Amino acid sequence: MAKESKLTKRANDFSQWYNDVIMRAELADYSPVRGCMVIRPRGYRIWELMQQALDKMFKDTGHQNAYFPLFIPQSFLAKEAEHVEGFSPECAVVTQGGAKELEEPLVVRPTSETIIYASLSKWIQSHRDLPMLLNQWANIVRWEMRTRLFLRTTEFLWQEGHTAHATEPEAEEEARLILDIYRRFMEDWMAMPPVTGVKTDSEKFAGAMHTYACEAMMQDNKALQAGTTHHLGQNFARAFDVQYQTAEGGLEYVWSTSWGVSTRMVGGLIMTHSDDNGLVCPPRLAPIQVVIVPIWKSDEERSAVLEAGNKIKGDLEQAGMRVELDDREAMKPGAKYFEWEARGVPVRLEVGPRDIAEEQAMMARRTGGKSPISFNGLAETVVTTLNEMQAEMLESAKKRREDNSYRNVSKDQLIELMDGEGGFSYGGFCGTEECEMAIKDRTKAAVRVLPDPEFQSDPSPSKCVWCGGDSKTEAVWAKAY
Numbered sequence: 001m002a003k004e005s006k007l008t009k010r011a012n013d014f015s016q017w018y019n020d021v022i023m024r025a026e027l028a029d030y031s032p033v034r035g036c037m038v039i040r041p042r043g044y045r046i047w048e049l050m051q052q053a054l055d056k057m058f059k060d061t062g063h064q065n066a067y068f069p070l071f072i073p074q075s076f077l078a079k080e081a082e083h084v085e086g087f088s089p090e091c092a093v094v095t096q097g098g099a100k101e102l103e104e105p106l107v108v109r110p111t112s113e114t115i116i117y118a119s120l121s122k123w124i125q126s127h128r129d130l131p132m133l134l135n136q137w138a139n140i141v142r143w144e145m146r147t148r149l150f151l152r153t154t155e156f157l158w159q160e161g162h163t164a165h166a167t168e169p170e171a172e173e174e175a176r177l178i179l180d181i182y183r184r185f186m187e188d189w190m191a192m193p194p195v196t197g198v199k200t201d202s203e204k205f206a207g208a209m210h211t212y213a214c215e216a217m218m219q220d221n222k223a224l225q226a227g228t229t230h231h232l233g234q235n236f237a238r239a240f241d242v243q244y245q246t247a248e249g250g251l252e253y254v255w256s257t258s259w260g261v262s263t264r265m266v267g268g269l270i271m272t273h274s275d276d277n278g279l280v281c282p283p284r285l286a287p288i289q290v291v292i293v294p295i296w297k298s299d300e301e302r303s304a305v306l307e308a309g310n311k312i313k314g315d316l317e318q319a320g321m322r323v324e325l326d327d328r329e330a331m332k333p334g335a336k337y338f339e340w341e342a343r344g345v346p347v348r349l350e351v352g353p354r355d356i357a358e359e360q361a362m363m364a365r366r367t368g369g370k371s372p373i374s375f376n377g378l379a380e381t382v383v384t385t386l387n388e389m390q391a392e393m394l395e396s397a398k399k400r401r402e403d404n405s406y407r408n409v410s411k412d413q414l415i416e417l418m419d420g421e422g423g424f425s426y427g428g429f430c431g432t433e434e435c436e437m438a439i440k441d442r443t444k445a446a447v448r449v450l451p452d453p454e455f456q457s458d459p460s461p462s463k464c465v466w467c468g469g470d471s472k473t474e475a476v477w478a479k480a481y
């Protein structure tokens with residue numbers, strides 16, 4: 001019976017609710033290693049579906065996968081000054097191997113720019129070798145002090161793209177292209193609509209010229225940085241001497257980018273959609289999209305409903321859906337409903353003897369609503385329903401984001417919002433680090449992005465929220481994970 005105990009309510013304790021959702025849906029578990037997590041099959045499947053979709057988008061735009069070593073010579077990290085300063089505090093370092101002290105300590109990759117540039121300097125000789133468009137799917141280690149399942153763990157899974165180009169505009173275009181891919185993925189697959197834009201200098205990636213980001217709003221009105229792309233300029237090319245011969249015969253450093261999304265997105269998916277009954281998963285990323293629960297009393301009924309259930313399962317699978325028939329004997333239908341709801345299965349089909357007589361099944365949507373659907377054309381009905389749910393989830397996430405976004409806020413409003421309900425606050429910004437830090441100190445809110453044109457206010461704010469000086473750019477403030 002303990003299994004049927006209620007989850008912590010989202011409104012009472014968001015952070016405990018989040019953990020409860022993960023545990024109940026069997027997505028992940030704590031590990032014996034502090035700060036690390038175990039991703040369970042139901043959680044890993046969501047990641048696999050994310051990987052498949054993104055991998056296709058990367059390949060469709062000319063990127064190829066490769067794999068570089070987990071260990072990086074410590075001296076490599078030191079070659080780019082900002083980079084080493086940014087990452088050193090969170091590095092895990094191996095000093096011993098095979099019971100011997102190593103001549104040079106090895107860093108467990110916190111990101112792979114340095115080891116990849118060591119290879120690029122060998123592979124890139126001529127303008128004909130460019131652009132070089134690489135991606136790797138890998139694990140990463142960053143020694144985190146305060147960890148949360150999926151959101152911040154010492155080891156996590158991600159993809160990191162690394163590209164080299166002949167010119168600055170090409171690198172800029174690449175950073176923008178990937179930002180757009182991330183955004184489309186988050187909208188079309190995760191139903192999680194981010195605000196995009198550029199980071200301020202204090203928030204950009206260590207060693208980058210510009211960092212672009214996707215910032216999504218969670219149900220507690222906090223921002224989650226869900227993906228970033230970096231235009232690295234020639235910083236790493238200079239540090240690792242990656243030069244190419246131009247068509248005219250001169251020597252130039254390459255312009256480069258790097259970009260990544262991680263298992264953190266699974267946390268974003270959970271916090272965007274789930275409710276007090278557990279996980280709510282967008283259909284396109286649901287490990288199981290449809291569960292069929294047969295209902296019977298007698299043995300005779302049992303064989304009839306199982307036969308019908310198997311037939312429906314076959315039809316749905318034929319139509320490309322991921323389906324499970326829950327024929328467990330020892331469990332009551334109500335308990336099964338409860339469990340599949342907590343696991344976030346988008347559609348449940350209940351099939352009892354009376355349904356069979358009427359040639360219909362009862363269809364329950366995870367996002368609410370229950371209605372009978374005919375056996376005739378059942379697969380099409382379910383496909384349509386899943387597509388509708390996917391679209392509705394995006395719309396409702398967008399609406400929630402906009403309902404909790406505030407335009408042209410004043411200083412007092414910004415303070416009041418961040419002391420209270422939170423949300424995305426758009427306002428004028430003078431661009432100085434003094435104002436940025438003062439706001440952070442007082443409100444705990446950071447500039448999430450300087451928003452892209454389509455998110456900007458009209459008219460654009462003329463004065464800085466904090467100092468009242470002329471606004472150089474609009475900014476979006478929020479508290480963040």
Ligand SMILES: [Zn+2]
Pocket residue numbers: 429430431432435464465466467468469
């Ligand atoms: Zn200011």
